[in-house]
Amino acid sequence: MITLISIIALGFFLGMRHATDPDHVIAVTTIVSRQRSIRHAALIGVLWGVGHTITILAVGSAIILFGIVIPPRLGLSMELSVGLMLVLLGVLNLSGIMRWITETLTPMHLGQHTHAHGHGDYVHNHSHGDDPENYGRAENATPVGWMDRTFGGMGLYQIARPLAVGLVHGLAGSAAVALLVLTTIRVPSWAVLYVLVFGIGTVAGMMLITAAIAVPFQVSGNRFARLNRGLGLASGLVSLAFGLFIVYQMGFVNGLFTHSPVWVPR
Secondary structure (H helix, E strand, C coil): CHHHHHHHHHHHHHHHHHHCCCCHHHHHHHHCCCCCCCCCHHHHHHHHHHHHHHHHHHHHHHHHHHHCCCCCCHHHHHHHHHHHHHHHHHHHHHHHHHHHHHHCCCCCCCCEEEEEEECCCCEEEECCCCCCCCCCCHHHHHHHHHHHHHHHHHCCCCHHHHHHHHHHHHHHHHHHHHHHHHCCCCCCCHHHHHHHHHHHHHHHHHHHHHHHHHHHHHHHHHHHHHHHHHHHHHHHHHHHHHHHCCCCHHHCCCCCCCCCCCCCCC
């Protein structure tokens, strides 16, 4: 019984530590950068953790119970998916910043006034004037505007985004977690339990991390709008750069795009 309790405790705390991996923190920072509520940010962390746990539990259990072997090219593809996800998050974040810069630097026409308006994580100004056709709808041309129009009305967009990102991250890390468990825990049912508790620990860790990350964004958003936009720009750039680095590592250094891929689960 003591052994089982030790396994549960170890899985939980290692899961919390796993939440602090750089790619995880960068991904949730990019999402949370648009939040003005610590409670909502913590919820995003929970959703990310749930998605991560679903994939790790599904893939990890298959490896543990059925001895499935993941070939190097598939393993590298799973790792590559994390890089592509970070690139996408960075681009979507930066598109909102660039839209604000364009609006700021574009002279307003005489007789027009603006008011702030938000679509999900996208905040912008609508222009109003004497011309009824001039209503400031240019945000529809941005990726964030398109996604908000497509998914925002469903009421699931804000829930699905961190959940999907967590699913992708879990896909990349599931093999390493399962193989690590197999080397130390010989009872399959205990090993699967460990993976589940590991995922729960990741949920708890990411909830705390996202709540902490949201604090400077909330403070700067309420008092220093320019600093807040700077933080959002920085998070988008870091996400884009780190995502491209992962793509390069998986694709060229580890050989996914060559004839001899080399993959070591980590």
